[in-house]
Amino acid sequence: MRIGVLDIGSNTGHLLVVDAYRGAPPLPAFTYKEPLRLAEHLDAEGAVDSRGVKALVRFVDEARAVAADKGCSEVIAFATSAVRDAVNADAVLAKVESQTGVRLEVLAGDEEARLTFLAVRRWFGWSSGRLGVFDIGGGSLEIATGRDETPDVCTSLPLGAGRLTRDWFPEGVPTDAEYDALRLFVRQQIAGNVGALRRGGDFDHVVATSKTFRSLARLCGAAPSEAGPYARRALRRDLLGAHLDELRTLSVAEIAERPGVSPTRAHQMVAGAVVADALMDLFDLPELEICPWALREGVLIERHDHM
Incomplete structure (x- = not known):
């Protein structure tokens, strides 16, 4: 089974495509990543700024297309600290989903x-x-x-x-x-x-x-x-x-x-x-x-x- 793991970190957006088999370690098949630096795109109020949101939406959409092209049957998508701590996190997540179709789960620390x-x-x-x-x-x-x-x-x-x-x-x-x-x-x-x-x-x-x-x-x-x-x-x-x-x-x-x-x-x-x-x-x-x-x-x- 081929699965994509889409990790929106505070530094980098990273899609890892793996082949998963029962009783065996996941085997990396392809990786696609880009430095987003979301932790540095928080404004004085603690919101992800417009440049950060635009870069995030673009990367998620590209990662979605790459995962489909590589034959992933499922993509597990999540975000960590920068999105979790942003005061506009809900708005950012809604915009990503509406423009890419990808729903990011925010992981607690x-x-x-x-x-x-x-x-x-x-x-x-x-x-x-x-x-x-x-x-x-x-x-x-x-x-x-x-x-x-x-x-x-x-x-x-x-x-x-x-x-x-x-x-x-x-x-x-x-x-x-x-x-x-x-x-x-x-x-x-x-x-x-x-x-x-x-x-x-x-x-x-x-x-x-x-x-x-x-x-x-x-x-x-x-x-x-x-x-x-x-x-x-x-x-x-x-x-x-x-x-x-x-x-x-x-x-x-x-x-x-x-x-x-x-x-x-x-x-x-x-x-x-x-x-x-x-x-x-x-x-x-x-x-x-x-x-x-x-x-x-x-x-x-x-x-x-x-x-």
């Missing part, structure tokens, strides 16, 4: 965390024991932990790399004062949740997902994408700290030249690294293993399980 956790559990299996899962998106940070396929505790914090860049680094390269203020804010936000997430016990296996973590791991020496999904990749705290000290002094163009950093995300790498560094420090984690599966795969797995 804890639902994002739960589905991402499911994907990571399926990838690594039961031998991972008590999992801790971290996902830095464009608009939010999701954290989940547990021993089963459903996490015991999950939370979503407004610490997405795109959101923080827009709110704290308006001129691009942060000043020392801007950087220090963001670092303090991020650590206060995360520290308030450490106790609840650790109450069930220490982690047996700690995992990170998302493009931000993958880019940071590659920047710190992890295997490139050409090595395939089964190559072990990890982000080490000591290496991240060293790179963060340098990243905060570079221009966006200079960051974009670094390995693993795409030009469309280079501007938010410093904010993403600040969040990752705070997580690893406050949870006392020397390393995070990178999982190639995340929210899209979690959505697909749950749909496939219910077929």
Whole structure:
């Protein structure tokens, strides 16, 4: 069965076409994506502006056509933080549906965390024991932990790399004062949740997902994408700290030249690294293993399980 998963994230619109078989992992067949930067298209009142809405409608319509052309029998379409938090979310969703015929489901933050956790559990299996899962998106940070396929505790914090860049680094390269203020804010936000997430016990296996973590791991020496999904990749705290000290002094163009950093995300790498560094420090984690599966795969797995 060929299924399309249409993910409208805070940074990127992404259609993943997969072939799903009972008793087998979903096999990617085609991908179509575009940087929408919806988290940066929120106006002073918190509404998605007209340019953002226009770009979203166009992309969803194009993705719908691509999914049909690739033979998808079903398209699962959802939106995350940027649409979820927009004060005009209902109007945006109605316009997308009226002009494209696609109805986007808005996932709550804890639902994002739960589905991402499911994907990571399926990838690594039961031998991972008590999992801790971290996902830095464009608009939010999701954290989940547990021993089963459903996490015991999950939370979503407004610490997405795109959101923080827009709110704290308006001129691009942060000043020392801007950087220090963001670092303090991020650590206060995360520290308030450490106790609840650790109450069930220490982690047996700690995992990170998302493009931000993958880019940071590659920047710190992890295997490139050409090595395939089964190559072990990890982000080490000591290496991240060293790179963060340098990243905060570079221009966006200079960051974009670094390995693993795409030009469309280079501007938010410093904010993403600040969040990752705070997580690893406050949870006392020397390393995070990178999982190639995340929210899209979690959505697909749950749909496939219910077929």
